[in-house]
Amino acid sequence: MDLPAPLAWLVDEAGTSPSPERFLADLGSRLLSTGLPLAGGALTLAVPHPIVTQRTWLWQAETGAVIEALGFAGTSLGQAGHDWLGGLGPIYEETIGTAPDSPVLGWAGAQPFDPSAVDRLRQVARFAAAPLAGLAARAALSALLEAYLGRRSAARVQDGALRRSTGETIRAALLCADLRDFTALSEATEPTAVIAALDAWFDRVAGAVHAFGGEVLKFIGDGVLAIFPVTGTPAEACEAALRAVAAIRAGMAHLDATRLTQGLPPLPFGTALHFGDMLWGNIGAADRLDFTAIGPAVNLVSRLEGLCKPLGRNVLISGAVAAETNMVLLPLGEHELRGIVEPCVVFTLVENGEEKKTAGLTMVPTSGSPSRGA
Structure with missing residues (x-):
């Protein structure tokens, strides 16, 4: 025809x-x-x-x-x-x-x-x-x-990356976030209210991650694992992660104020940032796969988040991230992390009233160039 x-x-x-x-x-x-x-x-x-x-x-x-x-x-x-x-x-x-x-x-x-x-x-x-x-x-x-x-994993699956034990090494800033004491709260709260609280928490974390170019890899219970892959320089990825974690903290402060007016308890949380290499790809059973991230960097950021409660901080930042930024950070010293051989140099964001603590300090991370104090 x-x-x-x-x-x-x-x-x-x-x-x-x-x-x-x-x-x-x-x-x-x-x-x-x-x-x-x-x-x-x-x-x-x-x-x-x-x-x-x-x-x-x-x-x-x-x-x-x-x-x-x-x-x-x-x-x-x-x-x-x-x-x-x-x-x-x-x-x-x-x-x-x-x-x-x-x-x-x-x-x-x-x-x-x-x-x-x-x-x-x-x-x-x-x-x-x-x-x-x-x-x-x-x-x-x-x-x-x-x-x-998520966008990155979805694209890989659509491109046919369906075989087990396949993946790629990615350099990225990693963000791990988790609600504290949420198990006790969920046991004393109606299921619908628990789901609403989780949705509000995840909205603020994922919203901040996506706003600064990151991607959520996993929701694990009340926890989140997200990455900011290096597409330009390591410093750009770390700066994006730092801006995202600051936005999460601001968003949760606003949410807690709203919950207070509703007679609801606040939602304490912890977040950690680390920078390093991770293996990202397919793992699982022969007929049930999961796209996930594994490796020492993932283990470290998870262990670092667990240190938030003992240190009384809701944001902890590893020396590897601090080495890539000129942002003023407050040093918290070296800390042993469970299952991690070397101690981790730990920093946090500077809060109101803590500016004087950073005056004159030279913050030397575990690797890379120093992160300068004010």
């Missing part, structure tokens, strides 16, 4: 498009080349995610650029694309399928679409159904994996 070039592409090649972004850009450019007066296009896919309910890609004909917009609960499917296209010109839209969450494909014209152009776009929508079904399925799988595994 002799089909117009865009339709032939939809039949023969579009199903292998690596992403919705590429699909929309390639389809739009092919339609432009046939003389359709397009100003832009939009593609919306529904995704099963706890926060994001839809993803919309917006293509501008003049530049060829594609940007992405996220839709949240309460937003009608395709609304972002419809609004954006409306600012470019007359609109033609099709819902590709009959299900409530079917993809929405829309176009804006540089001039009003005549009947011939409408017929051609209607044909495009029909031929796009099959490749869009595949793209929608992959987008849904990606959203589910990211929700449960």
